[in-house]
Amino acid sequence: PGSLAGKRGLVIGIANEHSIAAGCARAFAQAGAVLTATYLNEKARPFVTTITDALPCDILMPCDVQAEGQLEAVFEAITQRWGKLDFVLHSIAFAPAADLHSRVVDCSAQGFATAMDVSCHSFLRTAKLAEPLMVAGGTLLAMTYIGSERVIPHYGIMGPVKAALESCVRYTAVELGPKKIRVNAISPGPIATRAASGIEHFSDLLDTAAREAPEKELVKIEDCGDLAAFLVSDAARMLTGTIIPIDGGEHLLG
Ligand code: 0WD
Numbered sequence: 001p002g003s004l005a006g007k008r009g010l011v012i013g014i015a016n017e018h019s020i021a022a023g024c025a026r027a028f029a030q031a032g033a034v035l036t037a038t039y040l041n042e043k044a045r046p047f048v049t050t051i052t053d054a055l056p057c058d059i060l061m062p063c064d065v066q067a068e069g070q071l072e073a074v075f076e077a078i079t080q081r082w083g084k085l086d087f088v089l090h091s092i093a094f095a096p097a098a099d100l101h102s103r104v105v106d107c108s109a110q111g112f113a114t115a116m117d118v119s120c121h122s123f124l125r126t127a128k129l130a131e132p133l134m135v136a137g138g139t140l141l142a143m144t145y146i147g148s149e150r151v152i153p154h155y156g157i158m159g160p161v162k163a164a165l166e167s168c169v170r171y172t173a174v175e176l177g178p179k180k181i182r183v184n185a186i187s188p189g190p191i192a193t194r195a196a197s198g199i200e201h202f203s204d205l206l207d208t209a210a211r212e213a214p215e216k217e218l219v220k221i222e223d224c225g226d227l228a229a230f231l232v233s234d235a236a237r238m239l240t241g242t243i244i245p246i247d248g249g250e251h252l253l254g
Contacts, residue, residue, distance in 0.1 A: 002032030003233040008082050010036045010074070012063060012126065013091030013143070016047040018193045020143055021091035023221025027229040029055040033086075036078055038063035058082070065092065065122035066114075075129040085133035087232035090126055091143040093119040093158065093195055100156050101200060107157045115157055120165045127172050127183070137180030139232040142169055143224075144185045144243060146251055154200040166243050173241030182240035184231050189219045189247030215248030 009028055013021035014037055025035060036059035039048040045062075052060055059077050063070045078085055095118075099111030123142050130140060147155035148162035166185055173183040190196065190205040199205075210218050227246050230236055245251040 002030065003235060004028060004086075004229060005032035007033045007086040007232070008035070008058075008078075008084065009033050009087040009089065009232060010038075010078065010085060010126075010130070011089045011091070012038050012065075013089065014038075014048045014051055015040065015044055015194055017050060018191075018221070019051075019091070020188060020191060020193065020221050020224050021089060022051045023223075023225035024089050024091065024141075024228040025051060025055060025057075025225075027222070027225030028087075028089075028232065029057075031229045031233065033229075033232075034058055036061070036074065036082075038074055040064055065118055065125070071122070071125060071129065075133070078133060083133075084135055085130055085138060086136075087139040087141065088126055088130050089141045089143075089228060089232075090123045092122065093143070093161070095119070095157050095161065095198075097198065100158065100198060101154075102156065104157055104160065112157060115161045116164060119158070119161045120168060123165060124168055124172070127176070131176065131179070131181065134179065134181050138182070139236070140172065140176075140181065140183045141228055141231055142166075142183075142185040144169075144187045146187055146189075146245065146247070148187075152205070154202070156199075158199075169243065170241050177240060182231075182236070184236075184240060185243045186224055186227055186231070187243050187245045187247070187251070188224050189213060189245075189250050191219060191221060191224075209247065209250050212253060213248035213250035214252065217248055219246055219248060 095115035
């Protein structure tokens with residue numbers, strides 16, 4: 001049995017086979033976990049089932065975190081079916097294109113609120129719903145990017161949003177620590193996904209990473225999966241409140 005044998009986890013953020021969450025879901029399953037997965041809407045569903053059909057996935061439900069009641073319905077289904085939860089991966093982000101492509105200075109109040117709601121506050125809502133199900137402790141994982149700390153060209157308003165997400169990881173780690181609920185974030189280098197394609201000149205980030213990261217190689221979703229599987233395993237039992245870069249060392253460079 002793998003290191004996640006007997007564990008049950010929720011994966012939010014598989015959009016297609018290229019999604020970081022898809023790499024994580026496969027790694028969780030490989031290590032023996034049983035999953036609940038969500039898809040954004042009916043249009044996305046077939047791309048998600050391509051992944052989940054091959055995995056031990058007990059529950060598959062729609063979840064647009066902005067749609068009233070959908071996140072709650074997922075947790076209700078988990079409560080009915082499992083009565084407990086060991087880990088959650090939150091791997092979603094969104095900013096309206098106009099705000100993403102504008103200067104941070106010009107971000108609209110509505111665009112800012114939407115980006116923060118989908119990409120950050122939904123993590124807090126997920127944590128709150130998971131808390132009562134993590135009776136024997138658990139792990140919450142978020143997906144972030146170094147644009148939180150450094151000004152990365154064209155990352156725009158997602159930089160401040162990821163900074164807020166990382167801060168939420170630290171605060172919730174302190175708040176939930178006494179219940180043995182650990183909270184961490186993975187910070188991958190650039191990966192060509194659909195979300196990434198919304199960032200202008202994203203291929204420049206890929207080129208730079210491949211050329212300049214110490215390991216001279218791009219991080220893959222399988223690499224993120226291996227790290228995620230470790231983080232939700234008992235082997236990471238004393239690890240909480242951290243932001244872990246997985247980028248071949250690119251974060252070390254100026
Ligand atoms: O280089 C990258 N790709 C990096 C991504 C580097 C570092 C971090 N990340 C982060 C992203 O910011 C995000 O938090 O990883 C996370 C996962 O993103 P991804 O795997 O790169 O992208 P993708 O496969 O597109 O998955 C993100 C999904 C959305 O996809 P689309 O393409 O439809 O925007 O987030 C989901 C959606 O499936 N999503 C939502 N899910 C529920 N409710 C919502 C929503 N309202 N909005 C977007």
